[in-house]
Amino acid sequence: xxxxxxxLPSQPQTRSRVSKLSAYLARSLPLYIMVxxxxxxxxxxxxxxxxxxxxxxxxxxPGLGVLKSRWVGxxxxxxxxxxxxxxxxxxxxxxxxxxxxxxxxxxxVLFALMLNEIRSRVFKRSIQTIVYLPHFLSWVIxxxxxxxxxxxxxxxxxxxxxxxxxxxxxxxxxxxxRPVLVVTYLWQxxxxxxxxxxxxxxxxxxELYEAASIDGANHLKQIRxxxxxGILSTVLLVAVLNLGSMLDAGFDQVLNLYNPVxxxxxxxxxxxxxxxxxxxxxxxxxxxxGLFRSIIRLLLVVVGYWLANKYTEYRIF
Numbered sequence: 001x002x003x004x005x006x007x008l009p010s011q012p013q014t015r016s017r018v019s020k021l022s023a024y025l026a027r028s029l030p031l032y033i034m035v036x037x038x039x040x041x042x043x044x045x046x047x048x049x050x051x052x053x054x055x056x057x058x059x060x061x062p063g064l065g066v067l068k069s070r071w072v073g074x075x076x077x078x079x080x081x082x083x084x085x086x087x088x089x090x091x092x093x094x095x096x097x098x099x100x101x102x103x104x105x106x107x108x109v110l111f112a113l114m115l116n117e118i119r120s121r122v123f124k125r126s127i128q129t130i131v132y133l134p135h136f137l138s139w140v141i142x143x144x145x146x147x148x149x150x151x152x153x154x155x156x157x158x159x160x161x162x163x164x165x166x167x168x169x170x171x172x173x174x175x176x177x178r179p180v181l182v183v184t185y186l187w188q189x190x191x192x193x194x195x196x197x198x199x200x201x202x203x204x205x206x207e208l209y210e211a212a213s214i215d216g217a218n219h220l221k222q223i224r225x226x227x228x229x230g231i232l233s234t235v236l237l238v239a240v241l242n243l244g245s246m247l248d249a250g251f252d253q254v255l256n257l258y259n260p261v262x263x264x265x266x267x268x269x270x271x272x273x274x275x276x277x278x279x280x281x282x283x284x285x286x287x288x289x290g291l292f293r294s295i296i297r298l299l300l301v302v303v304g305y306w307l308a309n310k311y312t313e314y315r316i317f
Contacts, residue, residue, distance in 0.1 A: 055287040062283070076288040085267075086289075093268040096249040099182050101242050107190050109235060112197035113227065131191030143256025146184055147171065177262040184257075185250060196238065197231055204230040236311055243304035247297050269293050 051066070056076055058069040080086055111131070118124040134142065149155050150170040157167050170176045204227065212222045251270035258266040269289060277286025 052287060053291055055284050056291045058284055060284045060287075072284075076284050077292070080285060080288050080292070086272075088264065089267050089269055089272050092265060093247055093249045096178060096181055096254075096266075096268060097246050099178065100185050100250065101245060103182055103186055104189055104193055105235070105239060105242070107186055108193035109197050109231070111190050112194040112201060113223065115194065115198065116201045116227075128191065133191075134188040135192035137188070139252040139256045142184070142188060143253070146180075146257060150180065171257055172259065172261045174262055174265040177258070177266045181250065181253060181257065181266070185253060196234060200231040200234040201227065237308055240304050240307040240311065243307070244297060244301035246300050247293055
């Protein structure tokens with residue numbers, strides 16, 4: 001028979017494993033310490049608030065707290081889905097988010113192609129810096145700038161009047177408000193979003209252009225048959241991954257630009273949650289809206305990653 005002690009690891013093996021573990025910790029500990037602040041922030045601000053989902057199923061009373069407030073099941077969702085403005089707001093969110101996403105992808109690719117054609121390195125870097133700059137400014141600053149530019153006495157309306165046009169109240173018109181959101185969003189993000197396409201362009205083999213030139217392809221045909229196919233997989237990958245942002249219509253942008261006059265076309269789920277939850281103190285209803293939005297976003301993310309895996313062979317795991 002084999003004794004019990006024979007199945008236990010020997011003392012030298014144990015010491016070897018301990019020394020390997022110590023060496024690994026000594027080598028990796030600085031990295032874990034570097035990650036720790038971000039991990040703590042992720043837990044505090046992303047995972048810990050998940051317990052607040054309970055408010056969506058309660059008639060929440062701040063005086064009683066989450067544990068003692070009365071549970072009402074799905075009543076908040078029934079009330080929410082019966083509100084006519086909820087479906088209008090959901091439609092606004094989809095329209096604005098889809099318009100922003102599609103327009104951003106198109107103009108980011110176009111800007112990357114145009115920038116790639118510039119041969120002067122100094123001029124190219126100057127253009128990049130100017131176009132990237134708005135990405136680093138908050139919408140508190142940009143919102144004030146847009147209010148000045150697009151106001152009735154702003155620069156844009158002054159130019160319109162000089163060419164014989166009538167004053168347009170851009171931020172007070174349900175016809176103009178959505179286009180203003182899309183155009184100002186593009187102004188802020190096109191340069192930054194083009195970075196990934198510039199990287200894809202840099203990865204195209206120069207010999208392909210030489211071969212196309214030898215075959216008689218002019219510059220436009222080289223772009224059509226070499227450049228665009230070379231970045232097509234990147235464009236498709238970004239497109240399918242952006243499905244998860246179909247409900248991100250830009251809370252900070254809309255909040256700084258909209259007003260009650262444009263609620264019919266400019267009010268979105270995020271601003272509705274802000275008004276209902278923080279302004280009107282209907283915490284349970286606001287949580288129900290937020291949970292509905294999160295579920296739809298989760299489904300879109302799953303679909304997006306499935307499409308990315310199917311058509312571009314992109315996988316996380």
